[in-house]
Amino acid sequence: MTDTTHTPTEDALVIFTPSGKRGRFALGTPVLTAARQLGVDLDSVCGGRGICSKCQITPGYGEFSKHGVTVEADALTDWNAVEERYKTKRGMIDGRRLGCQAKVMGDVVIDVPPESQVHKQVIRKSASQRDIVMDPATRALYVEVAEPDMHEPTGDFERLVTALQQQWGVGEVAAELPILRRLQPALRKGNWSVTVALHKGNHDARHRILDIWPGFHEGKLYGLAIDLGSTTIAAHLCDLHDGSVLASSGVMNPQIRFGEDLMSRVSYAMMNPGGDVEMTAAVRTALNGLVQAIATEAKIVPTSIYEITFVCNPVMHHLLLGIDPVELGQAPFALATSGSLVLDAADLDIKAVNPAARVYILPCIAGHVGADCAAVALSEEPNKSKEMVLIVDVGTNAELLLGNESRVLACSSPTGPAFEGAQISSGQRAAPGAIERVEIDPETKEARFRVIGSDLWSSDPGFVAATSNSGITGICGSGIIEAVAEMRMAGLVDQGGLIGSADQTGTTRCIAEGRTHSYVLHDGTANGGPLITVTQGDIRAIQLAKAALYAGAKLLMDEMQIETVEKVVLAGAFGAHISPKHAMVLGMIPDVALDKVISAGNAAGTGARIALCNVAARDYIEATVHQIHKVETAIEPRFQEHFVNASAIPNAVDTFPELSKIVTLPQVSFNTSGSGGAGGRRRRG
Numbered sequence: 001m002t003d004t005t006h007t008p009t010e011d012a013l014v015i016f017t018p019s020g021k022r023g024r025f026a027l028g029t030p031v032l033t034a035a036r037q038l039g040v041d042l043d044s045v046c047g048g049r050g051i052c053s054k055c056q057i058t059p060g061y062g063e064f065s066k067h068g069v070t071v072e073a074d075a076l077t078d079w080n081a082v083e084e085r086y087k088t089k090r091g092m093i094d095g096r097r098l099g100c101q102a103k104v105m106g107d108v109v110i111d112v113p114p115e116s117q118v119h120k121q122v123i124r125k126s127a128s129q130r131d132i133v134m135d136p137a138t139r140a141l142y143v144e145v146a147e148p149d150m151h152e153p154t155g156d157f158e159r160l161v162t163a164l165q166q167q168w169g170v171g172e173v174a175a176e177l178p179i180l181r182r183l184q185p186a187l188r189k190g191n192w193s194v195t196v197a198l199h200k201g202n203h204d205a206r207h208r209i210l211d212i213w214p215g216f217h218e219g220k221l222y223g224l225a226i227d228l229g230s231t232t233i234a235a236h237l238c239d240l241h242d243g244s245v246l247a248s249s250g251v252m253n254p255q256i257r258f259g260e261d262l263m264s265r266v267s268y269a270m271m272n273p274g275g276d277v278e279m280t281a282a283v284r285t286a287l288n289g290l291v292q293a294i295a296t297e298a299k300i301v302p303t304s305i306y307e308i309t310f311v312c313n314p315v316m317h318h319l320l321l322g323i324d325p326v327e328l329g330q331a332p333f334a335l336a337t338s339g340s341l342v343l344d345a346a347d348l349d350i351k352a353v354n355p356a357a358r359v360y361i362l363p364c365i366a367g368h369v370g371a372d373c374a375a376v377a378l379s380e381e382p383n384k385s386k387e388m389v390l391i392v393d394v395g396t397n398a399e400l401l402l403g404n405e406s407r408v409l410a411c412s413s414p415t416g417p418a419f420e421g422a423q424i425s426s427g428q429r430a431a432p433g434a435i436e437r438v439e440i441d442p443e444t445k446e447a448r449f450r451v452i453g454s455d456l457w458s459s460d461p462g463f464v465a466a467t468s469n470s471g472i473t474g475i476c477g478s479g480i481i482e483a484v485a486e487m488r489m490a491g492l493v494d495q496g497g498l499i500g501s502a503d504q505t506g507t508t509r510c511i512a513e514g515r516t517h518s519y520v521l522h523d524g525t526a527n528g529g530p531l532i533t534v535t536q537g538d539i540r541a542i543q544l545a546k547a548a549l550y551a552g553a554k555l556l557m558d559e560m561q562i563e564t565v566e567k568v569v570l571a572g573a574f575g576a577h578i579s580p581k582h583a584m585v586l587g588m589i590p591d592v593a594l595d596k597v598i599s600a601g602n603a604a605g606t607g608a609r610i611a612l613c614n615v616a617a618r619d620y621i622e623a624t625v626h627q628i629h630k631v632e633t634a635i636e637p638r639f640q641e642h643f644v645n646a647s648a649i650p651n652a653v654d655t656f657p658e659l660s661k662i663v664t665l666p667q668v669s670f671n672t673s674g675s676g677g678a679g680g681r682r683r684r685g
């Protein structure tokens with residue numbers, strides 16, 4: 001590259017878009033070389049040998065008044081045989097050139113398409129604050145290695161390392177014995193060229209060769225981002241080169257049979273010698289099954305998975321690692337380690353992936369606030385928010401983050417599994433046939449609903465036919481929230497959570513069940529289907545769950561010394577389906593304008609994906625968690641006070657001015673005994 005201020009005839013001006021980087025280069029300079037010298041983000045796996053096709057660029061011709069240049073038709077060398085061979089064999093978009101083959105012969109404007117950028121952006125589909133920039137810890141590199149020489153005796157590995165250093169500028173390189181065993185045949189079969197899968201995590205001093213192939217390896221490298229939850233284990237299979245998600249899949253966490261929520265699993269470990277070992281084995285077996293299933297779905301071999309990132313709550317974290325979680329069940333809730341962890345997949349008995357695969361586990365924040373919460377912080381970045389934002393990751397245990405660019409607080413709250421349809425009489429997992437949306441007419445008290453698998457309401461013509469396969473089988477988490485909120489809005493449930501009788505409400509849908517009442521949402525018994533009701537017990541379960549969630553949010557607001565928040569983000573797979581209006585009628589979340597309630601989808605899973613695709617994000621979240629202040633709900637006396645107040649629907653003391661702009665809740669009371677109707681106090685676990 002030469003100075004841009006003079007224009008000797010043997011130089012040409014090269015301008016790259018979209019970066020705008022420009023410089024003058026001697027005629028005959030390959031475009032890839034010019035890009036590298038200017039620091040332009042142009043990909044290459046083969047090091048400019050015309051093999052990998054990652055360096056594709058689009059030259060622009062004609063007048064570029066914005067850049068002050070005119071590009072002639074002969075600004076680059078002619079299309080060559082390497083490009084022709086590639087295009088014939090693999091195809092290439094017309095107008096594209098290989099940056100390592102095309103040489104600069106005149107002033108030229110070169111566009112680098114997104115797929116040719118190393119640090120390409122992966123566009124997030126959800127309500128995304130930012131895209132993921134690719135900078136993975138593992139990448140494929142092609143190298144040509146010097147042949148052995150009797151007069152200068154060196155090992156094949158040492159010459160491979162020298163080649164990697166000279167051709168790719170990497171530092172120290174290590175290889176485990178299984179790779180050394182395959183090195184010599186690979187080098188000779190590849191005629192002294194190989195492709196290696198090279199890994200360097202954020203804590204690693206050295207690069208590590210995870211795999212080796214003779215010649216140029218066409219196959220791709222994959223990684224898994226896993227959100228290991230108490231109820232479900234969700235995984236995204238990602239291409240480590242471009243960050244694309246090939247498949248997303250989930251399984252139930254088999255530890256459920258040892259206890260539905262976290263504390264019951266800790267209790268199981270305490271009460272049963274070897275219980276922790278059983279739970280560790282169960283989750284690891286499930287993970288191997290999930291790896292196989294997701295690889296099959298994506299039609300890849302599971303051994304092409306080289307990295308896994310995990311996010312999980314502290315109890316899942318310890319059980320995954322094979323650490324007895326007993327200390328997490330009692331104050332001061334000490335973690336064995338709160339730092340991030342870098343391991344071999346084999347250390348966790350995850351055998352379905354590549355034998356050399358590496359694992360990164362995000363750091364935990366504190367004893368009850370885990371790597372899942374750290375992942376939400378990585379994905380949603382409350383520490384960069386101008387607005388005071390409350391982020392709620394709704395699951396069996398709710399994780400909450402409150403803050404803005406000045407300060408961020410976190411806590412977890414034991415909501416229990418009611419929001420996921422468990423502990424609800426007609427509750428079920430979100431699956432076809434489950435009621436997910438509910439509307440109750442405040443005049444007639446009649447209900448209509450929608451089930452997963454059909455867009456029709458139950459009152460629409462064609463609904464019966466549309467649901468004939470799935471049937472109407474139960475109520476899922478979002479359905480029960482809507483049902484209870486609609487019952488409250490229709491005057492079927494009072495502030496204390498009591499369901500009125502048929503006489504009190506004026507509808508025969510309210511039926512007596514012992515000394516309490518239930519509301520009939522759907523009666524399928526005439527056709528052999530279920531009677532789906534919302535019982536008094538269901539309302540109590542929802543009251544307990546939502547009161548725990550709200551009390552957690554209030555504790556954080558107390559600590560922050562604020563009365564209101566400016567924005568609420570609902571995260572968690574289930575958070576994507578919660579209707580903000582219904583959540584607020586229930587008093588699950590603090591009062592805020594409805595357009596300030598945003599769904600972030602599975603933010604913890606997204607955080608795992610970011611850490612998988614961008615190694616610098618690992619340093620970032622490790623530093624960020626130290627700045628997040630943890631509030632412990634279990635030992636905070638005000639938690640109980642907030643909890644009792646929040647048991648009312650929406651709340652016994654807090655007003656909801658934004659909610660009352662759009663909803664007027666009927667002033668009904670069905671408490672004829674004189675005793676209070678609010679839900680009981682909830683014990684942790």
Ligand code: FES
Nearest residue numbers: 048050052053100
């Ligand atoms: S750099 Fe590999 S084909 Fe150009």
